[in-house]
Amino acid sequence: MDSSWHGNLPANRKKAIDELVRGQEIAAQLKLVVNRSIGVDESVFAKDLVKKIMNSFNSSLYMLNGGEFDEVASQIPQVGSPCWDGRKSSKDSGESGKGTAELKVKDRRGCYKRRKSSHSRTDDSTTLTDDGHAWRKYGQKVILNAKYPRNYFRCTHKYDQQCQAIKQVQRIQDEPPLFRTTYYGHHTCKNLLKASQFVLDPSDHRHDRDSSILISFNSNGDHASNKPSDSPLASFQTVKKECCHKEDSMNMPSYDPTTQYNNQASSSDYLLSPDDYLSAFDHGDVISGVNSSCTTSSHSLDMDGIMMESADFDDDGVFGF
DNA sequence: CCCATTTGACCTCA
DNA sequence: TGAGGTCAAATGGG
Numbered sequence: 001m002d003s004s005w006h007g008n009l010p011a012n013r014k015k016a017i018d019e020l021v022r023g024q025e026i027a028a029q030l031k032l033v034v035n036r037s038i039g040v041d042e043s044v045f046a047k048d049l050v051k052k053i054m055n056s057f058n059s060s061l062y063m064l065n066g067g068e069f070d071e072v073a074s075q076i077p078q079v080g081s082p083c084w085d086g087r088k089s090s091k092d093s094g095e096s097g098k099g100t101a102e103l104k105v106k107d108r109r110g111c112y113k114r115r116k117s118s119h120s121r122t123d124d125s126t127t128l129t130d131d132g133h134a135w136r137k138y139g140q141k142v143i144l145n146a147k148y149p150r151n152y153f154r155c156t157h158k159y160d161q162q163c164q165a166i167k168q169v170q171r172i173q174d175e176p177p178l179f180r181t182t183y184y185g186h187h188t189c190k191n192l193l194k195a196s197q198f199v200l201d202p203s204d205h206r207h208d209r210d211s212s213i214l215i216s217f218n219s220n221g222d223h224a225s226n227k228p229s230d231s232p233l234a235s236f237q238t239v240k241k242e243c244c245h246k247e248d249s250m251n252m253p254s255y256d257p258t259t260q261y262n263n264q265a266s267s268s269d270y271l272l273s274p275d276d277y278l279s280a281f282d283h284g285d286v287i288s289g290v291n292s293s294c295t296t297s298s299h300s301l302d303m304d305g306i307m308m309e310s311a312d313f314d315d316d317g318v319f320g321f
Numbered sequence: 322c323c324c325a326t327t328t329g330a331c332c333t334c335a
Numbered sequence: 336t337g338a339g340g341t342c343a344a345a346t347g348g349g
Contacts, residue, residue: 136324137325137326137327138341139328139340140327140328141339141340143339144337144339150339150340152340154341168340
């Protein structure tokens, strides 16, 4: 359970949020069950109910969270600060010999602050969703009592556009595979295709077309098996270059602490082509299978994740809706 | 050669 | 003091 983002809230409010988060998780699991085990006829109604539940959780959490989407900026070295390196390449600084290694390490002292309690947004999904932004992995950490390592991503434009959005992705459940993505900060970069969430869940696309537009990237036309053990990214391969040769990219299921990290997450830069994205977005619908999914009928509240992302583009970080 | 990922080391915070 | 978050050298692919 992610609790870091409300660390400074009053205790009772914190508890309420925790409860909501738990309910949210359970609802997410229920959604999976519904998706897999209910016939087409009943599924429309059942899934609608599930979505309403999920939306209620999202809305409640959002409101309890102060309705704000704080940024992580204060915890990240700012441009111009002593710690800002302007993306000094690991290969520049020609004199970076072995002798300077120690010095560099020392220079890092105090150059970043650990994220303490900034606001965040979490998405639980059976798939790894594309949020329309380009992410670059900068770390991976084995978490205590967690079966799978946590992966850390920052916006690709952190240095060229000072975009300070970051996210963490962690597999939290085995059967069915469930991934939790936690977003911190907001995108200030303009170089993005769009901030929406595209769900690429092969097991979902038969059912969800009633309320969402789903895009399958299966390159072989085979609608990917529904085996729970299958990588949710199996159909994710055509999206971006990195995906093509690392079949288990971003698929943390096979993590084994006793072995190499070869199957660890790699890229999460799953970008749709502008055409794909635009055509989908023109419908005014958001493609989503995460717990912050929306329906076509109620855009005001259930677009939690989407609206968050949209609002992120305000230069001053003010929520604009 | 450039860029992204991997991964061990370092740093902060609870 | 340990867990979690970040950095950056090493590595590898295109």
